[in-house]
Amino acid sequence: MSAEQRYQPNDECPLFSERLEEHIVLFTRGELPNRGRFCGNCYTPMSPDTARCPHCGALTDGPLTPVDRIPDEVIQWLREQRHTESRIVNSFAYAAFVIVIVAGLGIVLGIPYLRAHLLPATIVYGSFLLFGGRALAGVLGGYYGDHIAYDRARNRLRQHWAEWIASRGQPAEV
Numbered sequence: 001m002s003a004e005q006r007y008q009p010n011d012e013c014p015l016f017s018e019r020l021e022e023h024i025v026l027f028t029r030g031e032l033p034n035r036g037r038f039c040g041n042c043y044t045p046m047s048p049d050t051a052r053c054p055h056c057g058a059l060t061d062g063p064l065t066p067v068d069r070i071p072d073e074v075i076q077w078l079r080e081q082r083h084t085e086s087r088i089v090n091s092f093a094y095a096a097f098v099i100v101i102v103a104g105l106g107i108v109l110g111i112p113y114l115r116a117h118l119l120p121a122t123i124v125y126g127s128f129l130l131f132g133g134r135a136l137a138g139v140l141g142g143y144y145g146d147h148i149a150y151d152r153a154r155n156r157l158r159q160h161w162a163e164w165i166a167s168r169g170q171p172a173e174v
């Protein structure tokens, strides 16, 4: 990144960099300690000789010097974010499942031939559940669920971040 393209803290929250997310996941699993050298602004893990955060661009000799552990709050926000995301994605996938069951029944019961013939009706209903369920779960759970979940979780994170910056008493590093 050039100096002109540097991260703009007023536009976006710098959490979470991929490396920070990975570190928190490993820490949560007990595979890594919450120890190291982390950016004083966005808490991205940094090697001992790094003078500038590769994620947010904060300088290690700036107002926010590196810290040796990730704040508990930040770890909690990642958990909250993931929880929000999976809850929303799951409820969309579940809704897709219910819609397909009801729509499939509607089709089978709405066609007199199928209503009178159990075997063809079962085949049609089974195929509809299988293929329709998969497609709709993919669209609802995968696409819409994912997008809405991400936006919702991200909004919440931005609120946390704004409060955090305020309570930290120092502006986000630029």
Ligand SMILES: [Zn+2]
Pocket (backbone or CB within 6 Å): 039, 040, 041, 042, 043, 044, 053, 054, 055, 056, 057, 058
């Ligand atoms: Zn940083």
